[in-house]
Amino acid sequence: xxxxxxxxxxxxxxxxxxxxxxxxxxxxxxxxxxxxxxxxxxxxxxxxxxxxxxxxxxxxxxxxxxxxxxxxxxxxxxxxxxxxxxxxxxxxxxxxxxxxxxxxxxxxxxxxxxxxxxxxxxxxxxxxxxxxxxxxxxxxxxxxxxxxxxxxxxxxxxxxxxxxxxxxxxxxxxxxxxxxxxxxxxxxxxxxxxxxxxxxxxxxxxxxxxxxxxxxxxxxxxxxxxxxxxxxxxxxxxxxxxxxxxxxxxxxx
Amino acid sequence: xxxxxxxxxxxxxxxxxxxxxxxxxxxxxxxxxxxxxxxxxxxxxxxxxxxxxxxxxxxxxxxxxxxxxxxxxxxxxxxxxxxxxxxxxxxxxxxxxxxxxxxxxxxxxxxxxxxxxxxxxxxxxxxxxxxxxxxxxxxxxxxxxxxxxxxxxxxxxxxxxxxxxxxxxxxxxxxxxxxxxxxxxxxxxxxxxxxxxxxxxxxxxxxxxxxxxxxxxxxxxxxxxxxxxxxxxxxxxxxxxxxxxxxxxxxxxxxxxxxxxxxxxxxxxxxxxxxxxxxxxxxxxxxx
Numbered sequence: 372x373x374x375x376x377x378x379x380x381x382x383x384x385x386x387x388x389x390x391x392x393x394x395x396x397x398x399x400x401x402x403x404x405x406x407x408x409x410x411x412x413x414x415x416x417x418x419x420x421x422x423x424x425x426x427x428x429x430x431x432x433x434x435x436x437x438x439x440x441x442x443x444x445x446x447x448x449x450x451x452x453x454x455x456x457x458x459x460x461x462x463x464x465x466x467x468x469x470x471x472x473x474x475x476x477x478x479x480x481x482x483x484x485x486x487x488x489x490x491x492x493x494x495x496x497x498x499x500x501x502x503x504x505x506x507x508x509x510x511x512x513x514x515x516x517x518x519x520x521x522x523x524x525x526x527x528x529x530x531x532x533x534x535x536x537x538x539x540x541x542x543x544x545x546x547x548x549x550x551x552x553x554x555x556x557x558x559x560x561x562x563x564x565x566x567x568x569x570x571x572x573x574x575x576x577x578x579x580x581x582x583x584x585x586x587x588x589x590x591x592x593x594x595x596x597x598x599x600x601x602x603x604x605x606x607x608x609x610x611x612x613x614x615x616x617x618x619x620x621x622x623x624x
Numbered sequence: 625x626x627x628x629x630x631x632x633x634x635x636x637x638x639x640x641x642x643x644x645x646x647x648x649x650x651x652x653x654x655x656x657x658x659x660x661x662x663x664x665x666x667x668x669x670x671x672x673x674x675x676x677x678x679x680x681x682x683x684x685x686x687x688x689x690x691x692x693x694x695x696x697x698x699x700x701x702x703x704x705x706x707x708x709x710x711x712x713x714x715x716x717x718x719x720x721x722x723x724x725x726x727x728x729x730x731x732x733x734x735x736x737x738x739x740x741x742x743x744x745x746x747x748x749x750x751x752x753x754x755x756x757x758x759x760x761x762x763x764x765x766x767x768x769x770x771x772x773x774x775x776x777x778x779x780x781x782x783x784x785x786x787x788x789x790x791x792x793x794x795x796x797x798x799x800x801x802x803x804x805x806x807x808x809x810x811x812x813x814x815x816x817x818x819x820x821x822x823x824x825x826x827x828x829x830x831x832x833x834x835x836x837x838x839x840x841x842x843x844x845x846x847x848x849x850x851x852x853x854x855x856x857x858x859x860x861x862x863x864x865x866x867x868x869x870x871x872x873x874x875x876x877x878x879x880x881x882x883x884x885x886x887x888x889x890x891x892x893x894x895x896x897x898x899x900x901x902x903x904x905x906x907x908x909x910x911x912x
Contacts, residue, residue, distance in 0.1 A: 461656075
């Protein structure tokens with residue numbers, strides 16, 4: 372259980388000369404479920420985007436499964452769940468078509484989908500409770516169901532490591548429960564998880580370690596901290612810059 | 625109908641049908657990336673190639689393929705790098721393209737009729753050699769766009785996810801750019817530089833009014849493009865109208881028919897099954 376799946380050593384990221392992450396070091400070993408917590412703008416999303424290679428490091432090194440990130444090619448071992456899907460041009464796509472994209476890392480460019488691909492897509496749809504919506508256009512789903520579609524897409528590739536960016540932001544309670552269940556199953560099968568969250572909610576029992584990012588640096592790495600201040604109150608008001616106040620149907624935009 | 629006994633009309637019909645199939649097969653990816661007007665831009669650039677070809681006494685279509693490809697790759701590089709400056713760079717490229725075309729055509733011995741053939745299309749003057757070029761390039765476009773559909777769909781739908789899947793995103797983007805240039809150049813002979821985007825975009829816009837998935841939209845758009853090309857040429861032959869404009873007007877008419885029928889059908893369905901399915905958001909909302 373001590374194989375490092377992700378290591379970040381003295382990583383720094385800046386946008387247009389403005390530092391967003393400075394001297395961040397982090398290690399995630401196989402089987403761990405690590406939550407990256409922090410306020411909006413703390414740099415927590417940038418941290419996982421740097422791990423994925425979507426944002427270049429200005430200094431420092433990152434390894435994935437023991438290989439330097441620049442030379443890493445086994446992307447089928449990683450399942451990525453973005454915060455939400457970018458604005459598409461309005462061409463409809465079914466839930467199944469989106470989830471099937473998750474097989475591309477294994478399938479390659481030209482090989483047509485086979486039985487194993489279809490079975491993996493079916494399993495992923497069942498895992499998030501969307502098997503009955505497979506033929507529906509994603510634009511007709513609620514925000515939470517769309518988020519579950521993105522999780523199914525990541526699961527369809529049968530990854531060893533899941534990286535999720537705010538998977539529960541603005542997601543209804545039923546979808547949060549479905550998501551926590553899917554994550555428990557994934558971890559039960561030996562998977563490793565790195566997720567960014569603003570609040571843990573029903574995910575809390577699944578998390579094995581928490582990393583708190585504050586002003587571009589890591590200020591806590593250990594057990595999940597207890598909510599403090601007004602966060603500790605059960606129904607505290609919380610205004611997310613994106614999320615709950617947004618209507619369903621992010622995909623159709 | 626007896627008009628179609630003439631070889632030049634047969635060539636016109638075959639060329640239109642090939643382009644009617646190929647243009648929407650590429651266009652669906654452009655629509656999905658919100659690049660619906662890119663065909664217009666590359667058409668402007670291709671006109672410079674036409675001018676250069678006429679001036680140098682080389683095949684205008686071949687020179688246009690080369691110049692349009694260079695333009696498309698430049699646009700793709702600008703798109704993948706920049707934001708605001710990219711917008712301006714594109715504008716410069718488009719206006720530079722059309723001005724260069726008009727200037728070069730003027731310098732050559734070509735008449736304004738030559739320029740018009742490329743601006744508005746000239747299906748009936750397609751030579752057997754032209755037809756071979758159109759058929760071969762059209763088939764190549766179709767094969768690439770259909771065989772690579774899962775990967776191109778992933779890149780157009782969510783580029784970051786495609787990168788994390790290890791897909792060669794830059795290569796696929798360049799493939800789309802080059803294919804756009806080739807499609808524009810072969811469609812230039814059929815409908816003209818000014819109407820090319822219509823064949824790429826209108827069938828897709830019509831199909832997505834009633835389809836549920838990406839694959840279905842692509843199939844329906846290709847069928848519509850094929851139908852519009854065939855009946856447009858037929859209308860042009862029987863009513864003696866401009867073929868390019870007729871094809872585009874048939875495509876727009878089918879869009880209107882599909883949109884209105886689809887709207888009525890959805891309204892009826894909603895009345896039959898109230899509130900069982902949440903209504904989709906309108907497609908036009910921009911989340912940026």
